[in-house]
Amino acid sequence: MKIADADSAENNSGSSHYVVAPLSCSLPNRREGGPKASGEERLKILPGTRLHSICGSEDDSEQYYCNYGVNEEYEKQFQATGLCVSARGMQGESRAVELPNHRFFIATLFQPQLSSRPEAPHRFWLAFLRAAMQFQKARARRGTSRVSHGKARAKTAAG
Amino acid sequence: MSKPNAVRIGIIGDFEPSYHSHFATNAALYDAATNLNFPLMVRWIPTPSLDSADAAKILSRWDGLIAGPGSPYNSFTGMLRGIEFARTHDWPFTGT
Numbered sequence: 586m587k588i589a590d591a592d593s594a595e596n597n598s599g600s601s602h603y604v605v606a607p608l609s610c611s612l613p614n615r616r617e618g619g620p621k622a623s624g625e626e627r628l629k630i631l632p633g634t635r636l637h638s639i640c641g642s643e644d645d646s647e648q649y650y651c652n653y654g655v656n657e658e659y660e661k662q663f664q665a666t667g668l669c670v671s672a673r674g675m676q677g678e679s680r681a682v683e684l685p686n687h688r689f690f691i692a693t694l695f696q697p698q699l700s701s702r703p704e705a706p707h708r709f710w711l712a713f714l715r716a717a718m719q720f721q722k723a724r725a726r727r728g729t730s731r732v733s734h735g736k737a738r739a740k741t742a743a744g
Numbered sequence: 745m746s747k748p749n750a751v752r753i754g755i756i757g758d759f760e761p762s763y764h765s766h767f768a769t770n771a772a773l774y775d776a777a778t779n780l781n782f783p784l785m786v787r788w789i790p791t792p793s794l795d796s797a798d799a800a801k802i803l804s805r806w807d808g809l810i811a812g813p814g815s816p817y818n819s820f821t822g823m824l825r826g827i828e829f830a831r832t833h834d835w836p837f838t839g840t
Binding site: 591593596634636648650651653684687688689691692693695696697698701702703706707709710711713714716717718720721724 | 749751752753754767768769771772773775776777778779780782784786789808810811813815816820830831834835836838839840
């Protein structure tokens with residue numbers, strides 16, 4: 586985002602640009618003694634996103650365990666770099682972001698691992714592993730196991 | 745030892761066995777690999793190890809990268825380097 590001192594408020598660095606900030610609201614089902622976002626929350630997954638193609642529907646419910654999230658004041662700047670919001674909480678808060686032109690780049694505030702089960706692994710992890718397997722095969726076809734540093738794809742200005 | 749064709753997943757983070765989220769991340773990955781019927785190797789990459797000139801070399805060994813839960817990290821810079829590598833090199837990545 587071209588913000589030199591962008592930081593997370595959790596690091597308490599004195600930065601004037603905390604792009605990651607404490608969550609403003611607790612989840613209604615917050616666990617006693619847990620962080621602000623703990624327990625289950627209903628959310629909306631935005632059609633047309635990769636996350637939507639993975640989860641298969643707009644309505645979802647996921648497990649959380651965190652205190653910090655995207656500072657909504659910076660959401661437009663995040664989006665200007667190419668990141669798009671792919672899930673929102675019921676109050677419209679960003680709950681997941683992704684890079685549309687990337688092989689697989691999705692970050693979530695919720696933790697799909699918390700609701701994954703041995704007999705029913707979460708679809709998110711199945712999709713991520715499929716992407717990694719395809720990438721492994723593509724690299725094997727190219728005959729290289731090392732990154733080509735000269736061909737880094739500077740896709741966005743995020744970060 | 746892992747099988748030679750195992751899909752290799754590196755989790756960037758400072759593993760703490762008592763954190764449920766960390767245990768659950770490992771478990772979810774292995775459960776998913778079992779469901780997909782392919783061999784998997786998962787290792788955690790300590791964040792301080794990426795705050796070095798070797799970061800790209802370390803990260804490129806993996807077929808997929810995950811920014812693990814559990815901030816604050818031992819090295820925030822190391823975590824950012826990992827995410828930046830995945831973003832700019834088109835490496836499969838997620839952070840949860």
